[in-house]
Amino acid sequence: MSVSIKDVAKEAGVSIATVSRVLNDIDVVNEETKKKVLDAIKKLGYRPNIVARSLKTQRTKTIGILIPDISSQFYPEVVRGAEDVSNIYDYNVILCNSDVDVEKEKEYLKVLKEKMVDGVLYMSSSLDDEILDLINELDLKTVLVETKDKEGSLPSVTVDNVQAIYDATNYILDKGANKVAYIGKRRDVNTAWSARYLGYEKALQERGIEVDENYVFCDTLRVKTGHEGVMSILEKGGKPDAIICASDEIAMGAINTLRENGIKVPEEVSVIGFSNIYAADIFYPKLTTIAQPMYDMGSIAMRMLIKIINQKPLDEGHVVLQHNLIERESSR
Incomplete structure (x- = not known):
């Protein structure tokens, strides 16, 4: 037999x-009465009818999180930060994986609207x-994570992706490379991933080094792109002494393919990744990488979204968190 709000009222008096x-x-409601009600709810195991409640309040206490690639180790850590904050404020989460498919993203946005979510964290x-x-x-009340739109019309939480790869490229140039x-993401889309190429290009240009397209390969952020990128560069006769990668997964794929072709890392080629996922510190050789504060990106974005939902002012509309270059064994 289901417990009703009337049963809770009777139990709490x-x-x-x-x-x-x-x-x-x-x-x-004063704190003493509130405690009586909450104790009664717990004792009886009462769960409010979300649909009926949302029709009355226009709130479902539900937030949609849209990520592009659940196979990446980056996004689960961001989601963990977001979910921990949502739990504090009693919001439920609906997680959607678009599998890097724009049409799927659009469909999920429509579904989340139909589900009457209060807001969306959007990783695009x-x-x-x-x-x-x-x-x-x-x-849809929306906060962007990892990237920002060109006009800056939506609140966002990011790192400076251009500066991060700029720093990584200068670091390796200073080491004598x-x-x-560069192996990364397509340059013709407006995302954090494509912005990373701009940092690579800027660093080379400032040193008077012309970008050689034979040394550039762009596809996805997955391991296979690292493999395909290295093979493409080698097949074109390229002999890089360093490779900047737009993700740690790409870097791992690149290192394995270099090994398979008898090229030693870092003795012959240095490799730098991006994000500092868990595997970066246990891969061999351990990855030199740009660290993003993944958990903080999720938790800060969720706090911003909950403020927006509750019509509270944001301290800052566009939060840019600090990146950090971590030196490990994949660079000489």
């Missing part, structure tokens, strides 16, 4: 209206105008 105020976190494989237009059309390759 209060009115149904008081129970409703506690459930909707209305401040007029594309921030094209059609996606931004859809977010506006659906009137002069033939630096």
